[in-house]
Amino acid sequence: MSIPVVTVGDSREDLVGRLERLHGPVSVVRRCNELAELLAACQGGLARAAVVADGSEELTASLVDRLSAVGVAVLALTDNAEEKVRLRGIGVAAEATGVDAAALADRIAGAVALLAGAVPLRQGDAFSQAGAGPALGPSGGTAGERPDRSAEGQIIAVWGPAGSPGRTMLAANMAAELAAENKSVLLVDADSYGASVAAMLGLLDEAAGLAQACRLADQGLLDAEALLRIAVPVVTRTGTFRVLTGITRADRWTELRAAALTLVLARARQMVDVTVIDTGFCLESDEELSFDTMAPRRNAATLRSLELADTVFAVGAADSIGVPRLVRGLAELESAVPQASPRVVLNKVRPSAVGRSPERQLRDAWERYGPAVPLSAFLPADPVSSDAALLSGSLLLEVAPDSPLRMGIAALVCAPVQRNRRSSVFSSTAKRRLKG
Missing domain, CATH: 3.40.50.300 (P-loop containing nucleotide triphosphate hydrolases)
Structure with missing residues (x-):
């Protein structure tokens, strides 16, 4: 069963189109013109993953929190090294714009599996365990686990x-x-x-x-x-x-x-x-x-x-x-x-x-x-x-x-x-x- 994906923006090589032609683990169900449209589509239950091909600088932790709360994993495409660090800090998987379509599909499937397997602290709080956990936890614990805080304040x-x-x-x-x-x-x-x-x-x-x-x-x-x-x-x-x-x-x-x-x-x-x-x-x-x-x-x-x-x-x-x-x-x-x-x-x-x-x-x-x-x-x-x-x-x-x-x-x-x-x-x- 393929994973429904919504996207916003197109990369230079039309990566979204190549994802559609894979006929593999993911299927693009909607191309959105802006993040607000993407958010509405996700909150309507249309997708389980969101790919931001353009405009990743508009992503915030609160937006990722809202998407994670409805079971949507977020992946962004950027070639800016500093932007990749920022994105990972707010719980967003980041890939280069030239990433192979098959590799991107595998990454999307992995992000969805990680989010689905996480155990949130409270209903609607999946961000803290699934999205932010890997980026924030210096102990390297897996999602859903209480990290070892022996080296933290x-x-x-x-x-x-x-x-x-x-x-x-x-x-x-x-x-x-x-x-x-x-x-x-x-x-x-x-x-x-x-x-x-x-x-x-x-x-x-x-x-x-x-x-x-x-x-x-x-x-x-x-x-x-x-x-x-x-x-x-x-x-x-x-x-x-x-x-x-x-x-x-x-x-x-x-x-x-x-x-x-x-x-x-x-x-x-x-x-x-x-x-x-x-x-x-x-x-x-x-x-x-x-x-x-x-x-x-x-x-x-x-x-x-x-x-x-x-x-x-x-x-x-x-x-x-x-x-x-x-x-x-x-x-x-x-x-x-x-x-x-x-x-x-x-x-x-x-x-x-x-x-x-x-x-x-x-x-x-x-x-x-x-x-x-x-x-x-x-x-x-x-x-x-x-x-x-x-x-x-x-x-x-x-x-x-x-x-x-x-x-x-x-x-x-x-x-x-x-x-x-x-x-x-x-x-x-x-x-x-x-x-x-």
């Missing part, structure tokens, strides 16, 4: 339910504590509803660093130099880390596409010891609200961050409102991202909210009414230190180094990372530049 995602459980406070101070341990650290604000890392750290941000990085990654242009240029350095007395600031307006959420964010985080893994992500609260898979086409997902940044994280911290406020919200949120998290295995942290623990011996009371109540996920840590309420840090745009290790809250956060992240040191596949020079 770690990703920590901080998530919590609606309200103000302290996601941003925890993520920012985690990054500072890890930097104080001489780790190279990147803090990413992936909250598509209320990004606030820049405000917490006193940064005058008008550029939305994560959106810039996603834009370059979508085009296959996010290299180490570009990420260093975009990420803002934050210098403390004990260490330095960098920040990809969040979107400046909530209506810019469409700039945080899942495919592009996957590439950004893959680059971060290569460059730093630890990437800390401040995520949004909502876990709804809102792509189901679209009709006959794939629409951008409002919660794609949060869901993809949780899917790719090595460690997920689920933080909730330790009071009569925050704890039930966290319990319900953990059930949603298990449904949305089954592989997450969160470490649960109760924040703002204080006797005035739960009574005497608050930790004991919270643990007893959790064991009796809570989910099967155990409690990992309690962070005490410390409004004086928190307010002082927020007022000065600083971190707890600077304004209140001896506060119980700061000590609790340090104990939460530094010991596990110390026991599982990860080396970067980038040179030590690149790490020093990221720190500075």
Whole structure:
């Protein structure tokens, strides 16, 4: 049975025509004039492979993601060596324009087989495993396998339910504590509803660093130099880390596409010891609200961050409102991202909210009414230190180094990372530049 193929553009030697005359493993079912027509044909179920003979520079990671999601493998023809590297970086197979028709047919069949055999992380996310996996994974794992990350940096995602459980406070101070341990650290604000890392750290941000990085990654242009240029350095007395600031307006959420964010985080893994992500609260898979086409997902940044994280911290406020919200949120998290295995942290623990011996009371109540996920840590309420840090745009290790809250956060992240040191596949020079 031949593979249906749609094409856009004609090569100098009319390679498409020669494919048609092969009468072999592939058959050209439509020639399109532009990529928009090709995308419509693929989303209509017309083909299983797309060959871009002209105009490969218009291909982006998001477009490849949309094609992969409907089971279409993408192959482009170009003689430009730099363009081939860019295409492979966004998950597109690349061949020279003079490639033999039979060889091209075999390559198309291989790309389709690879895509069909991949196991996506979530429905509609085939790009991350089939398209981008071979290009991004330095370990050389096959599609559908979780790559060996022993030589890569770690990703920590901080998530919590609606309200103000302290996601941003925890993520920012985690990054500072890890930097104080001489780790190279990147803090990413992936909250598509209320990004606030820049405000917490006193940064005058008008550029939305994560959106810039996603834009370059979508085009296959996010290299180490570009990420260093975009990420803002934050210098403390004990260490330095960098920040990809969040979107400046909530209506810019469409700039945080899942495919592009996957590439950004893959680059971060290569460059730093630890990437800390401040995520949004909502876990709804809102792509189901679209009709006959794939629409951008409002919660794609949060869901993809949780899917790719090595460690997920689920933080909730330790009071009569925050704890039930966290319990319900953990059930949603298990449904949305089954592989997450969160470490649960109760924040703002204080006797005035739960009574005497608050930790004991919270643990007893959790064991009796809570989910099967155990409690990992309690962070005490410390409004004086928190307010002082927020007022000065600083971190707890600077304004209140001896506060119980700061000590609790340090104990939460530094010991596990110390026991599982990860080396970067980038040179030590690149790490020093990221720190500075």
